[in-house]
Amino acid sequence: MPVTIKDIAKAAGVSHTTVSRALKGNPAISTETTERIQHLAQELGYTPSAVAQSLLTRRTQTIGMVVTTIADPFVAQVVEGVESVAQAASYSVFLTTSHNNPDQEMSVVETLHRRRVDAIIVTSSRVGSLYTSRLEQLQIPIVLINNQEEGEFLYSVAVDDRQGAQLAVEYLIGLGHRAIGYIGASNRPKSNRRRQTGYQTALQQAGIPLNPALVLQPVVNTDFKRGEAGLDLILGGQATAIFCYNDIIAIGLLMACQRHGINVPDQLSIVGFDGIEPAQYVSPPLTTVCQPRLLLGQTAMQMTLDLLNDERVHDSILPCDLIVRSSTAPVPDN
Amino acid sequence: MPVTIKDIAKAAGVSHTTVSRALKGNPAISTETTERIQHLAQELGYTPSAVAQSLLTRRTQTIGMVVTTIADPFVAQVVEGVESVAQAASYSVFLTTSHNNPDQEMSVVETLHRRRVDAIIVTSSRVGSLYTSRLEQLQIPIVLINNQEEGEFLYSVAVDDRQGAQLAVEYLIGLGHRAIGYIGASNRPKSNRRRQTGYQTALQQAGIPLNPALVLQPVVNTDFKRGEAGLDLILGGQATAIFCYNDIIAIGLLMACQRHGINVPDQLSIVGFDGIEPAQYVSPPLTTVCQPRLLLGQTAMQMTLDLLNDERVHDSILPCDLIVRSSTAPVPDN
DNA sequence: TTGTACGCGTTATCAA
DNA sequence: TTGATAACGCGTACAA
Numbered sequence: 001m002p003v004t005i006k007d008i009a010k011a012a013g014v015s016h017t018t019v020s021r022a023l024k025g026n027p028a029i030s031t032e033t034t035e036r037i038q039h040l041a042q043e044l045g046y047t048p049s050a051v052a053q054s055l056l057t058r059r060t061q062t063i064g065m066v067v068t069t070i071a072d073p074f075v076a077q078v079v080e081g082v083e084s085v086a087q088a089a090s091y092s093v094f095l096t097t098s099h100n101n102p103d104q105e106m107s108v109v110e111t112l113h114r115r116r117v118d119a120i121i122v123t124s125s126r127v128g129s130l131y132t133s134r135l136e137q138l139q140i141p142i143v144l145i146n147n148q149e150e151g152e153f154l155y156s157v158a159v160d161d162r163q164g165a166q167l168a169v170e171y172l173i174g175l176g177h178r179a180i181g182y183i184g185a186s187n188r189p190k191s192n193r194r195r196q197t198g199y200q201t202a203l204q205q206a207g208i209p210l211n212p213a214l215v216l217q218p219v220v221n222t223d224f225k226r227g228e229a230g231l232d233l234i235l236g237g238q239a240t241a242i243f244c245y246n247d248i249i250a251i252g253l254l255m256a257c258q259r260h261g262i263n264v265p266d267q268l269s270i271v272g273f274d275g276i277e278p279a280q281y282v283s284p285p286l287t288t289v290c291q292p293r294l295l296l297g298q299t300a301m302q303m304t305l306d307l308l309n310d311e312r313v314h315d316s317i318l319p320c321d322l323i324v325r326s327s328t329a330p331v332p333d334n
Numbered sequence: 335m336p337v338t339i340k341d342i343a344k345a346a347g348v349s350h351t352t353v354s355r356a357l358k359g360n361p362a363i364s365t366e367t368t369e370r371i372q373h374l375a376q377e378l379g380y381t382p383s384a385v386a387q388s389l390l391t392r393r394t395q396t397i398g399m400v401v402t403t404i405a406d407p408f409v410a411q412v413v414e415g416v417e418s419v420a421q422a423a424s425y426s427v428f429l430t431t432s433h434n435n436p437d438q439e440m441s442v443v444e445t446l447h448r449r450r451v452d453a454i455i456v457t458s459s460r461v462g463s464l465y466t467s468r469l470e471q472l473q474i475p476i477v478l479i480n481n482q483e484e485g486e487f488l489y490s491v492a493v494d495d496r497q498g499a500q501l502a503v504e505y506l507i508g509l510g511h512r513a514i515g516y517i518g519a520s521n522r523p524k525s526n527r528r529r530q531t532g533y534q535t536a537l538q539q540a541g542i543p544l545n546p547a548l549v550l551q552p553v554v555n556t557d558f559k560r561g562e563a564g565l566d567l568i569l570g571g572q573a574t575a576i577f578c579y580n581d582i583i584a585i586g587l588l589m590a591c592q593r594h595g596i597n598v599p600d601q602l603s604i605v606g607f608d609g610i611e612p613a614q615y616v617s618p619p620l621t622t623v624c625q626p627r628l629l630l631g632q633t634a635m636q637m638t639l640d641l642l643n644d645e646r647v648h649d650s651i652l653p654c655d656l657i658v659r660s661s662t663a664p665v666p667d668n
Numbered sequence: 669t670t671g672t673a674c675g676c677g678t679t680a681t682c683a684a
Numbered sequence: 685t686t687g688a689t690a691a692c693g694c695g696t697a698c699a700a
Contacts, residue, residue, distance in 0.1 A: 002472075
């Protein structure tokens, strides 16, 4: 049993009210008793119960975070950003996983509500209209990361997929490439569409006609295999550069190229998206569009804090950076 | 304001006691009112307050997890294991980071205590004698991951560093290697020592004399640079195989080899430790000793549950697996 | 079958 | 300067 103010009160021979006041330096209490009680509290190792305080204040100083899985390094860094800002603001974070299972996602939201979290942050979910109604019923701020929905209590922070993609493709164009392919991931329809739009925009602005034969949406199980499937784009000699939906696809493509004796970047330039750790260790190190994952989390938590302080907030779209490494080179002249 | 049982009581024209009982199917309440109340609760979107329940039961069904950083994929997967087992047992997890700062670690432990978590799981900390006393004062189970200390409330789950290292070196010996080097990381004294012990044990059991010139503990900032420093072991032609403290070191060594035109695995076999994701994407894919990270987390949480159920538990040491990829090959005969 | 009263740990109000 | 009391939301012993 943790020490309570009553224990201290008993030990000090005063009422628990006095203890409560003394502990928070209420000037109404005499300096002498205040010091005596504070000393006693220290000695007994007293820590106030946030549970009791929450019951009274109806604030738990707690936020719930819903992710698909923490094992994904992308998600992990977002969580890191959220937690650091939360901790600095004296908020604690409940971390829950949904494993991409809508039922489980509903269930963890219920749990978070049971625990009376002050707000909820959801990352890469498919918050459906299914239960936005329930979310709104909770009457607490919900901040969505990389996933925008409309709704009264729904706010969002997202990365600018279109801008990031455009950045990558413009860079390739700057290197002299004209036959630039795109390998997409149709299982992430929204971001895939936006990245493809960025790809197309860059081409159009450079006056390069779109070639549908250069756009691939492989229907396979894993991103890695999607990358391998992209080999078709180069084997026929159609493309001199390929922009991939994400880094794993790019790495899959890169390794397929190695097996087929295609030299990267001399024969083919490859650009990924995300900025995951492995990208810097492959050979050659991968040029990629880096999502500001930490910032994504920090921004989401800061927005949450603003909402909790009844400040006006606006949805946020964060730009990506291009990290140039060695998987890209000027188009071979021939 | 969330709906309370009093709200329901008012709406149903009964006392809040009746509501409380009806909601948990107390047979003392008539079937009719029970149904009426349950229906009403559903309609109003009632969810019991875990806060109020906790105050009553003195159990929060909550555990606190302390990690250095979540951004480390290793840690992330451990957290994943903890969370999944916790969720299945109706426990929620507070995730907190210490960033390897002892003060912050103390402070998050204080916060967790304020929140009256039922138990604490700490991973890769340097729980010092500094505050083990405080931990014991909390009177709640503390489970340490990959870090063993002695103490009344301290339990631990760890990976068998020695066994893992031995596995790796025995494999190299089996490939015919005799001149096997070790690159350590002196900033993790404990695990480094244990892995080195495993390395030495394997050599001794094979009757291979220890050669101190083959053991390196580079004093540089990053693991990656440690790996690069390991180049010395091969440039002089002393070693035909190198076992590294972890994967990042191994990857650093691998890439240094590439720059110096040293063919892996033909001229040098390399084995890493950890089983991080990038290890499978380097060229050649890295042979490594894989830590069961998910299991580490699951075991820690299961142990915590056992402790909370007043069952006897014993500290746990989990074996590692060797994952053979392409960075290792039989010793070249010459 | 249902209601009253009390307590969990804390804080705020009012009284002394 | 201090203390008694009520309240937060819930569950339970006891009473009706």
